[in-house]
Amino acid sequence: QNERLAALGQTVAEINHEIKNPLIMIGGFARQLLKKATEEKDRAKLTIIVDEVTRLEHLLAGLKELYRPPQLNLAGVSLNELLAEIVALAHSYSGGKGVDIRLASSTDVVVEVDREKMKQVLVNLVKNAIEATPPGGEIVVSTRVQEDLVEVEVTDTGEGIPEELKKRIFLPFFTTKEQGTGLGLCISKRIIEDHPGCSFQLDSKEGKGTVATIGFRRGKG
Incomplete structure (x- = not known):
């Protein structure tokens, strides 16, 4: 499996390199022209080019991440500290949407994870929850501790996922978002499964909301 991922990763890296350089040039020139454009129709066309270049840049970055062989820097991480950071970021991402975002966690535990990669996963889950939840809705990031296991739940009162x-x-490139790459959940699931002893579950009911659950083994500390 690792050899296959390494081969795929190398191929994707080479394709990424060939596409990324001209894409950077196209995006750079388009942004320069957009700053100087005065006609509304010209600005509208250039804005589309810039937006599409940005989307493709995100897609290339996602592909590189998806097919990269697992490389984890495992260390003991305070779960409460990490989740407090995620909730603080979530408030900035919500942009005054009117969604109540809160942390419901009491007992702090240490988990053995790659902090930056797990932060990437949690940020993605929270962003998805924000996008799915209407004004007046609620998002709760909570923990549940059971002996050697601990679960983190991201619960929203959003639109839910149709059956x-x-x-x-979890399929690569599947998305219902206009500007989505369809790689966020796929990459998040892979990162979690790369972590020893970790699990991921997504429960959703259309019209009622979604619960994303990450299971961890407790670390020492």
């Missing part, structure tokens, strides 16, 4: 889409949400 017919549930089997496809």
